[in-house]
Amino acid sequence: MMNKEALVQVKNLKKYYQINRGIRQLFSEEKIYVKAIDDISFTINKGEILGLAGESGSGKTTTGEILVRLQDVTDGEVIFDGHDFMYETREEEKEFRKEIQMVFQDPYETLNPRFTIFETIAEPLKIYGMKDKDEIYRRVLEVLQIAELRPAEQYIFRYPHELSGGQRQRVAIARGIVLEPKFLVADEPVSMLDVSIRADILNLLKDLRDKMGLTMLYVSHDLSTIRYLCDRIAIMYLGKIVEIGDVDKVISNPQHPYTQVLLSSVPVADPDYRRESIEIDDELPDQINLPEGCRFEPRCPYATEECKKCDHTLIEREEGQWSGCIYSAEDLPSGK
Amino acid sequence: MSLLEVNNLSIDYITGEGTLRAVDDVSFSLEQGESLGLVGESGCGKTTLAKSMMRLLPDNGFIKAGEIIFKGDDIVKKDKEGIRKLRLRDIAMISQSAMNSLNPVHTVGDQLVEGIRAHSNATKAEARKRAEEVFEIIGLEAKRLNSYPHQMSGGMKQRAIIAMALSLNPSLIIADEPTTALDVVVQDKILKKITEIQEHIKSSMIFITHDISVVSELCESIIVMYAGRVMEKAKTEVFFKTPFHPYSLGLKNAFPSILDIGEELISIPGAPPNLMEEQVGCRFKARCPYRTERCQKDEPQLKQVEEGHFMACHYPERIGEFTEKASKRETWEAVRERLIDEGGDGI
């Protein structure tokens, strides 16, 4: 990375949801929470793409939504470009919202079906005070070109249903970048798309980073696309980051047992490659009665008594590669 | 004799806007114990093909031509009773949405026992015993039979569905994206179980998926479909090393791998044709970098190029050249420019 300046700093972030547990609650004062995110910290440097991986329920989507302020936090800080954005006034908020945009999994749900492509992309410009019609038109055409919808004139008056899935995702990206944000959160942007066109969207996101210096959080359960697109990767498990680091290092030499399990489960399209998956119980533990100590301990093939004392502190095991396991990959115990 | 032989099968859907040919002149065969992967992009007809083999097409879907010879009899010609016997008994289907088809008011065990009894002459006790056995095989505790669907996770429900499908030792298992909604660790375990059982009971399998790497690991042979037709068929080992068809070559470029570092992914510009319209020439012509005049007019037929390796392209002698060019970005960029020049969408 040329530029090691932080754009996004997340510090001790927590997001708890209070839930109702029917009758039990009538007899008890005790509140029950799901700890969707439980004290995570990470930094995204300017011009970097961080991949956030994990199974469903690990908290990755919630993390992304908090960063674009679609959700409040329970506790912790998010510092964006030197600015603590959780506790700011409406005016400040409006200014900073413009800097942070999001692209979702299903563009069909996020694009207004009654808006033309032009209206969809022009809307944020109007909200942020651009009035000159020609200027708006020029800018919309410009971002459509950047999003590689060419020739842009051909698309501008279409409606979402007149576009293919890949084209819709490009429109969503065009809308996401029209205000020239500094930071983009993309949550599973290619998982609904056919393989034959996925690469286009991944390459587009790459280009936005390379050419416009856009910083990104790429949320996905798909480790192969993370490897392709991202500089660094963070692996989440039940609300905790268990490993974070340089994407090639983490994927070629995973430190945390959970990362190892996850990677060993990914099928490989190479008939000569003999994949050995690490056998574990595939049921997630109850999200409410979380295990004491390491959250992965009940399923971990290497767990020992010591793991009950683990508090998920990230330890730098290789340069730029941090793991929340109390053991390093080389001296994992033989287990129970 | 092959277990299954599909000959020149064509299937139409009648819709408000016209007739759509979802499967067009498809032929292939499946040997006893063979597992076949069926891949291709959304809408190419995989599910339609799978459903036709169990005669489960929706009301507006019709088999227009061809035969589906299963154990010597044509499924297309079977009557209601014949079909009833066939389902579950001989052919079992596992689909992605199946886990939502469990009845919420009955325990999973009751549903499984009922299913077994409806398709065999087992007593209640025998059926219960069989249910416990299949649960164990699929990796669920027997006590889970007493659970209601809402008490189970997605992975457990999908396992229960698979247990049901396999409880009567079907000769053919059709799995249509059976693990798409599940997390990778669960998917991996369930897929292992399915193949284990399939090998154990020596049934054949048709496995439908978007994920070609799953086919690479699971299946002996692969069929690539495009816009209702078979474009390529081969042993998986051969296919993943040397795909022949320009469409397959494009797919290979587009597919990210966990092992790869630094290799650039390339999409196939354009989109599949509208199947409501009559198809002239090769269906891949709009997106094919190598198309000629001939491809515009003549539909290529599936032909054997090498032992056991079939392709539907007019130019088997140019495979070497195609393969070399397909790995270059410019080759596909030229297709994009061509699409734009022709006034279509370059995406």
Ligand SMILES: Nc1ncnc2c1ncn2[C@@H]1O[C@H](COP(=O)(O)OP(=O)(O)OP(=O)(O)O)[C@@H](O)[C@H]1O
């Ligand atoms: N009930 C229906 N009525 C009309 N057209 C249909 C119907 N079901 C499917 N089709 C159309 O038939 C074609 C083949 O659909 P099919 O579901 O078999 O594709 P698929 O390969 O299984 O796709 P996917 O990967 O998305 O599951 C598509 O063009 C689809 O839109």
Ligand SMILES: [Mg+2]
């Ligand atoms: Mg389908």
